[in-house]
Amino acid sequence: MLKASNKTGLVFFPAFDWAIDPTHPEREERLLYTQDQVTEEGVFDISGIIEYKPEIVTVQDIRRAHFCIPDEKSITTESHLISAGGAKAIANAVLNKEVKNGFALVRPPGHHSMRVSHGGRGFCHINIEAVMVEYIRTQFGLKRIAVVDTDCHHGDGTNDIFWHDPDVLFISLHQDGRTLYPGTGFTGELGGPNARGSNLNIPLPPGTSTEGYLYVIKNCVLPVLEEFKPDLIVNSAGQDNHYTDPLTNMNFSAQGYAMLTSLLKPDIAVLEGGYSIEGALPYVNLGIILSMAGIDYSGVIEPDYDPERLKQSVSVTDKIKKTTDTINAYWKEKDELRQKTGTPGSFETRHREIFYDTDNIFERQKEKIRICRDCGGCFEIDSSASTGNHILGVHIPINACKACTEEGYRFFDQADKHKFNQVILQDRTKDLYEIK
């Protein structure tokens, strides 16, 4: 009889009545054929696989990870709240130990949404993994969390939200930013001054196949995780590195995804992108589910799969090896790199420009962070967008030291209310969100 050796929770929320627009890749039937495949395979009947209904996230849940401008309701639809709620439902099932691991097959995705969100970027409005991670930290008190983003696009939103957080290790494997949206995620992007090395960006050359992906997992991601010792591993399981994806140029396969999953052993996987809805998603999702449940997945092969045609070139293999070596070197030096950043108690400022391709918004940010060796450091973000909104967001990290907490309140109190539409305090130590 067919039985899962790992009890696995699934949330399946295809949002069959929601699309960005009718011919957009992020449209109603994106998960239709996946649902057909998974239903026909009888996956929900397998003993040990439990299907959960998604929850709906609250404003409070979103406010742990985001400054939504002008507010949460204006930039989200119910679909976004249920998609994030799907990840939350899986988190509850896993952390309440009802299941060993879980997979949220939800849409719309979220990994391009940054801490400040003025609207849609790369089909994302709120960051479903970040909302889930912050919920887990508050609700279940977990300290160290690793998020491994295997979507083909750089997970720049998640990267941004955990940029200054030394307790959340964010690793992104993606197609080289010089050849694909959003154009970021180079090896030198290692995290903020207090968290250098806790963001690892691994750009892969176009044409990377299963061999290359698994090489990076085995030779870089697994050793780093081994050393970081996370309490929880989250996989942002985008599926657009598949060889049939219309938006990207990679050669990954369903077997590769299933193997990657069994190597990485994520506690929670959350679906991100993936737009080859007929040729890839049905098989890749099935492979991931079986792999998480510990069931033989060797028969999950795309009908037109031809490993010979998908073999990666020697030059691609060389590039991948070099990138892996670079990342491993950074990881080894991360403590020294952190020591080298400014004097504790001083401030570091950075300026950024962010474009929201989905909603056509242009944003300028000025961020000021307190250099700190004891915690992630408090920071303020001065953000003005082409929508006319201008805000100041102050963030105090969940494990903030006393000095950073005090400094955060000083930022908030000293901000001139008349200069901004909103001045917002996000005090994660007290799970507080205040607008003045």
Next chain:
Amino acid sequence: MIIGIDVGGTNTDAVLLSASGIEKKFKYATDAADLFHTILACFEKLLDGIDPKRIKRIVISTTLTTNAIVQQDMNPVGMVVSAGPGIDPEFFRTGEQYYCVSGSINHRGREKAPVNTMEINDIVQKMEKAGIEYVGVVSKFCVRNPSHEILIKRILNRHFKKVFLGHHVSGNLNFPRRIATTHLNAAVFSLHKSFFEAIKDSLKQMGLSIPIHILKADGGTMSLESSMSFPGQTVLSGPAASIMGAIPYAPKKQDAIVLDIGGTTTDIAFLVNKAPLLEPMGIQRGQYKSLIRSLQTDSKGIGGDSVVRVKDRELVIGPDRKGPAMAFGGPEPTPTDALIVLGLMPEGNAEKARKGIHQIALELGLDDVETADKIFKKCCSIILKKTFEMIDKINTQPVYTVHEFLEGYKISPRKILLLGGPAPYFAKKIEELYHIKTIVVPESSVANAIGAALARTTCEISLNADTEQGIVTAHEEDFAEPISKTYSEDDLIETAHALLKEKALNSGADPDNIDDVEVVEFQKFNIVRNFSPKGKIFRTKMQIKPGLIKGFEHILSQL
């Protein structure tokens, strides 16, 4: 007049109904080894003094197939299974003669690998050598494209008595369940056929030559002829009969719980605005999962004859039954004995009942009446706890659209309908403990037979249109037609309705009782290639809901 017969494990219940009410009703001890004579004896008793020409309808619910499954008394069946990519089909093996073959159809119904006819010819020889007479053929995604099943059947047809195809079983996706269901139909076919042909002949001799209807697990009927292809659908029709019998007393536009409290088990089901809830996919009991349309019922191992014992100073009731209550000569104390000690039930030997309850009282350190009351309350709480768990489960069923998530129907029952032997004694206590209006269904001891007698014919069709591929199909009904790019939602619904009517009439439905049609599911999607729309997919499921035939509500409400 109408005859309804429900063959149960212990008793067979039979009724004869006329426009003025119940003409005859009785219970008859079931002879499990000879159901044929049990049924004939019931007919003889029902027809005694009645002109057979006055009988207009006959409905029979039997445990024939259920018993065959339980006793593993089934035909050996050869299964030919083609899976393509995915989970290894070896996991779904039904027996020794189970062959996984090449060939693959994808989720859109496109052929990805052909059937290998030489391979099938080899298997024919092996199965013939093994003496196989009945074969099931199932291919993955056959409900999208049954051509492989049909091709394989053509090769097999000459060599075997009957070949059953997966795509005829249901329009639902679920390959493992389709394998199990096709296998079941093939395995009980000859038993079902010979049994009902014998019944038909005997009834003819009694002067009854009108069509016989058979009750299905979904609480609807089908004609004897249509049951021949799907004998598996008669499994678990017993609980369905009882639920159908409760319908006349259910509140309109409200939800109700139906509890059928028997000797060993209690069956639990739900009515929403007088219509029973259906299983989303099909019957499942433990590991056994099928695509057989069924009412959503569950049973709990507790009833009037459940064994009562004390374990670790805690009262434990059921799930086993060792015999009748002590008051009726049984070996162990039971909830029925508790009812007698409490003075609620006048029948039985009161002294023996007290003796049984006294053993339990000693172990618990309570007096006899306190103990009996505790047993009774515990029974009620076990049954209701299971009921509330089922409600929670139904209300947290996953949904796949934003609309359903926000607007989805939640059941919240306002009334409990009780059936079964001990039901009259439980009603007051349950109402007192749970503050839900609780009534005993009138004539509750034969309500199941009444339910069978009055159940209408049900059926469901699944229709898919794909304007990119230019075809509308209901493969379950062997229906396929070309369509144009302009095919619309309305066209789909119209076609579905026509097919549903035709299917109902072919299954023996009375033309006056086919108008309670419901669209169970409707989905519409754009097919997009390279960022431009290429067509649409429409999918619908339409059914005639389980319910009672018209014209008898008034006599039942007078009972």
